[in-house]
Amino acid sequence: MVYLGMIFFQIVVPILALLVLGAILQRKFHFNLKALSQLITYCFMPAAVFVNLYETSVELSVLGQVAMFITLFIGSQMILSHFLAKVLGLEKPQTAIFKNSVVLINSGNYGIPVAQMIFAAQPIGVAIQVILVIFQNMTTYTYGLYNLISSTKSGKAIMKDFLKMPIIHALIIGIAMNFFNIGIPQFIRIPIDHVANGFIAVALITLGAQLSQLEIKSMFNKTVVVSCFTRLIIGPAVALLIIFALGLDGVVAQSLLIASSFPTSRNSSSLALEYDVESDTAAQAVLFSTIVSCITVTVVIYMADMLFA
Numbered sequence: 496m497v498y499l500g501m502i503f504f505q506i507v508v509p510i511l512a513l514l515v516l517g518a519i520l521q522r523k524f525h526f527n528l529k530a531l532s533q534l535i536t537y538c539f540m541p542a543a544v545f546v547n548l549y550e551t552s553v554e555l556s557v558l559g560q561v562a563m564f565i566t567l568f569i570g571s572q573m574i575l576s577h578f579l580a581k582v583l584g585l586e587k588p589q590t591a592i593f594k595n596s597v598v599l600i601n602s603g604n605y606g607i608p609v610a611q612m613i614f615a616a617q618p619i620g621v622a623i624q625v626i627l628v629i630f631q632n633m634t635t636y637t638y639g640l641y642n643l644i645s646s647t648k649s650g651k652a653i654m655k656d657f658l659k660m661p662i663i664h665a666l667i668i669g670i671a672m673n674f675f676n677i678g679i680p681q682f683i684r685i686p687i688d689h690v691a692n693g694f695i696a697v698a699l700i701t702l703g704a705q706l707s708q709l710e711i712k713s714m715f716n717k718t719v720v721v722s723c724f725t726r727l728i729i730g731p732a733v734a735l736l737i738i739f740a741l742g743l744d745g746v747v748a749q750s751l752l753i754a755s756s757f758p759t760s761r762n763s764s765s766l767a768l769e770y771d772v773e774s775d776t777a778a779q780a781v782l783f784s785t786i787v788s789c790i791t792v793t794v795v796i797y798m799a800d801m802l803f804a
Contacts, residue, residue: 517703548669
């Protein structure tokens with residue numbers, strides 16, 4: 496109960512507060528959601544991705560363990576979501592949203608605060624979560640982006656749209672500048688930081704505005720419910736099997752198991768809105784999984800503490 500209260504009030508409530516604020520503002524001002532989505536995709540997202548990749552430094556041994564785990568975990572989720580989409584008989588656009596809702600995890604504004612709260616005395620736990628954010632960013636803007644583009648286009652059009660995305664450029668530049676330890680002048684770094692710091696708030700407010708146009712009962716459809724169950728229940732179960740198979744233990748195992756339990760990434764909804772691919776379903780999956788996660792994440796944290804403390 497203590498964990499439940501801490502996670503709910505320190506993590507979930509702030510997220511829900513921004514969603515509610517977005518819904519209230521949308522009801523009053525009727526924002527152009529397409530324009531807001533473009534602002535996020537072409538301005539806020541690239542800045543946040545760049546800063547995250549540019550600032551992160553980790554030990555190679557830990558990076559190797561995390562890389563092996565995340566490769567197996569994300570790969571298993573891709574295969575599982577593809578199979579389940581076939582079983583559910585989803586159309587191509589719905590399949591893209593379903594796959595993204597299972598594979599793409601909210602490792603940033605949900606995962607990092609949780610890690611900071613749990614591993615306050617063990618910085619390696621937070622460092623691992625930061626590494627996972629990097630892998631999730633790469634997965635989102637490669638696999639996730641490809642899913643959405645390929646649901647409406649094919650061939651050269653997919654590659655052309657993919658390469659035009661500023662997020663891809665930010666990802667490559669951020670990694671390169673980090674690796675070669677290239678400094679950034681303050682007059683450039685300051686505005687980049689300002690934009691990056693605004694990403695979470697703008698993204699969540701926009702998502703709240705989008706959700707305000709949905710009916711609550713519409714969340715209870717097979718695509719959303721199955722994706723939520725797969726993301727929050729099956730995902731951690733698969734992660735636990737991988738952790739045992741790799742022989743991981745201690746804080747590394749704890750951090751990875753907990754990280755596997757986080758809800759669907761808000762970026763999956765932002766990208767779906769940008770490309771106009773089942774954006775309502777994507778938003779429903781984010782909202783539903785975020786609400787349910789306040790219970791499921793608590794259980795996983797308890798399990799991680801019992802198994803690997």
